Amino acid sequence: MLALSAEGVLPKVDYAIFADTGWEPRAVYAHLDRMEREIAAPAGIPVLRVSTGNIRDDALDPDHRFASMPLYILNQDGKAGMTRRQCTGEYKIKPIKRQVRELLGYPYPARIPREVFVEQWVGISTDEFHRAKDADVKYMRNRHPLIDMGWSRADCVRYLSSLGLADTPKSSCLGCPFHGNAQWRQIRDTSPEEWADVVAFDAAIRQGNARANASGNRLLGQAFLHRSRVPLSEAPIDHVTAAEWAALQQELGSDEVATELEDGVTDGCSPWACRGDADAPSRDDFGLAT
Template sequence: MSNQPQFRALSLGAGVQSSTLLALSAEGVLPRVDYAIFADTGWEPGSVYSHLDRLEKEIATPAGIPVLRVSSGNIRSDALNPDHRFASMPLHILNKDGRPGMIRRQCTGEYKVKPIKQKVRELLGYPHPTRVPKGVFVEQWVGISTDEFHRAKDADVKYMRNRHPLLDMYWSRADCVRYLTSLGLADTPKSSCLGCPFHGNSQWRHIRDTSPSEWADVVKFDEAIRQGNARANASGSRLLGEAFLHRSRVPLSQAPINHVTAAERAALRIGADEADVLENGVEDGCSPWACRGDSDVLTQDDFGLAT
């Protein structure tokens, strides 16, 4: 039984860290990856799609690294389609008794992890439900820097072994930004869904102030999911409360996104660091194996492809 991977694949979210890994591999600083796999939720910001196109044209293709775009569907459309099973987003909930809550996060498993697993199995020659033989695996690179080392974790299947080269290099996010800047990629965006409930105020403001069409889109979506996703409503499982994109649990069009209010800081008993997260969001975007909402641990039963 060989202890060597069948190939190397980069989980490419097109954010700062994964863009750095792609460039380091393309330049020969790190070994060459065989594939860069981008899981498309169908609802990424336009800036992410533009950056991905540029990465493919200027970095990956000249180095002979194929960029593979995979998808399980459009997360926005699926949430509003009563005929489609929907993997829930971590929406902020206001229960009927006034207590706050959050819907369990399943979107990362369905729209990020699942399509990557499917593509890896296809490349290995063992599409689901064919069993991957024991000892057959790929080395998968995940963009985690030293600032977020606690988010590094193993894959939940034996045919994928996660590696975190930025941790091996002791690179922080600032190191990545400096490196990308030297390549003319200083404007690398955060990678996450346009309407991700984990956005900080600054991300919501950026959408509002720089892209009126995308702002109108998320405001409309926020209004549409007030009673939960369409499939649940159609099946009689209406949400017992109200759902919101913004943590304030008021309509996004009215949410206090200009700053973290003093009242909010006092109510949450938070310090400067926590307030910074509420303002700016977590530094890194949404990675399949390091989502910002990973307090809800994915299991193989969520979206298997485990055999």
Template sequence: MLCLSADGTLPKIDIAVFADTGWEPKKVYEHLDRLEREVAAPAGIPIVRVSSGNIRNDALDPNHRFASMPLYILNQDGKQGMTRRQCTGEYKIKPIKKKIREIIGYPYPSRVPKGVFVEQWVGISTDEFHRAKDSGVQYMHNAHPLIDIGWSRVDCVRYLERLGLADTPKSSCLGCPFHGNAQWRTIRDTSPSEWADVVEFDAAIRQGNARANATGNPLLGQAYLHRSRVPLSEAPIDHVTAAEWAALQQETGAPDAEDLEAGVVDGCSPWACRGEQPEPVRDDFGLAV
């Protein structure tokens, strides 16, 4: 949408907003810098970067209230589940709303007068029109220009290819549990430092919420980044054996082969969080009581 606005296909926007969780792959930050330098700045469109903090550091800080990731849980009784997903709201939607209120001159807790609002573009294509929804607040009116011009995901990819941006990386947290095996392999095989980072994080969250641990709450199970519920360093990210596949098929809501490989394809996005939310879910990493 930024590129379409910059080349005049869509109206010129006032600002472009990037919500930074603090734990994006380095390729995403490099790509954002390139967009700012080669697309946004020449078109006179400022890119505003907003943040609620670093999701990785916050998850491991016993003094910080943690907005949980959708971690895979293996309880002591052998039952499996996932923790509820709060990260999109906390690290994407919340800082965007805060910045918008500042821009229109009514920072929290000021009341935004009726009739004062911004039009916010959300990048949902025709493939996923059913995910288009309102912002939930009166001072932000969501619009979906890709749907308006009839563009699918394929149209978007072809357009980026014409611009020389075919290598646009997927924006998602480096250690997002919704990664598929292909994404985990890419991190492992192309960026040893980032792989070491996610493996270290996976081990650190094994016993659950750092804040709950610090208060001495008993734990009911273990948390993992990979859906196999084994340490990421040992997870079957290269292939799934027949035995593993048979075991997965016995799970409630077990993923199919494509899900295992590609993960949740669309990841998450402000106002269009696309990740599945299987049951059961529990608070505090699903572990603290």
């Protein structure tokens, strides 16, 4: 949407806001820098980076109140569970609201007059129209330009490709428990340092968050980043789940193409990293094996 606004396809926005959890992949920060430098700045659109802290550091700090990540739990009786997800509200929504209040001239806890509000654009495409919701405060009114334009994710990818931005990475915490196997594999196969980071974090949160443990509220079980509820270093991330397989088939319209996309070309490489001694396959603008 920033590019659409900068190019005049959509009206020019006053600001673009990025809520930083402090633990995004390096590729996301590099992409944000590029967008700010090549797209936003020439169009005169300020990019505001807001944050309430580093989610990774906070989770391991016994002196810090931690907003729970949705960790997979293996209880003492062997039953599976999951912790509540509070991180989006704490590390994404909260800093955005604080910034919006400041832009309006009514920092918390000042009361905002009913007639004062911002129009906030949310980047949800037609594929996920069910996620389009109103804001929970009156001083923010959500609008969904991509849905208004009838754009799907594929339309967005085509547009980004036309701007030379086909490699736009997904913004999410490096160690988000909602990663699919493909995302875990991408980290492992393309960024050894980041893989070591998430493996270390996974081991560190086995007994729950540090603040709860320090206060005597120990987790009655074990916590994991991967849905298999085994250490990330041992998790079956090379296994393609039924949901991932169905998504690939639907996106590509072919079982054969989906197989090649997941496994790479015969005797060659996976879409993200070399698997053997064969020459690496060529890659298209999306970084996928062709």
